[in-house]
Amino acid sequence: MTPTDGTVDLRPGTKGALSWPVRWLVFWCWYAWALVTSSGAVLHDLITPGDQARSGIARVHSNCRTDPELTLLSTLITLTPGTLTLGTRREADGRRLLYVHGLYADDADALREEIHDMERRMLHAMRRTGVTA
Numbered sequence: 001m002t003p004t005d006g007t008v009d010l011r012p013g014t015k016g017a018l019s020w021p022v023r024w025l026v027f028w029c030w031y032a033w034a035l036v037t038s039s040g041a042v043l044h045d046l047i048t049p050g051d052q053a054r055s056g057i058a059r060v061h062s063n064c065r066t067d068p069e070l071t072l073l074s075t076l077i078t079l080t081p082g083t084l085t086l087g088t089r090r091e092a093d094g095r096r097l098l099y100v101h102g103l104y105a106d107d108a109d110a111l112r113e114e115i116h117d118m119e120r121r122m123l124h125a126m127r128r129t130g131v132t133a
């Protein structure tokens with residue numbers, strides 16, 4: 001059954017084990033940049049008059065296959081300023097589901113897209129052969 005929430009099923013990639021450390025390094029550099037930009041958005045909202053927050057909650061189907069993958073994704077979401085993993089569950093078909101709160105989420109689809117981008121990058125770095133969409 002194809003999900004209707006914009007989820008893209010990721011297939012195993014074709015990368016070799018030699019590129020695995022490089023993919024980890026690239027991911028952590030990308031994540032550090034994501035931390036800086038999201039921290040800047042939250043800081044800007046705090047020091048300027050008014051309230052720019054448009055919070056919302058999204059239900060996100062995950063491509064994570066193992067508990068360590070899901071735990072790392074949930075932790076990365078929570079560590080990113082402006083987002084918080086509220087909970088997880090496993091559906092009847094075995095897929096994993098995350099509930100994510102976004103402080104600056106215009107709509108659930110935009111938040112899902114951001115989470116799926118982070119997940120794809122993380123799984124590409126974490127799995128030895130990478131992933132492809």
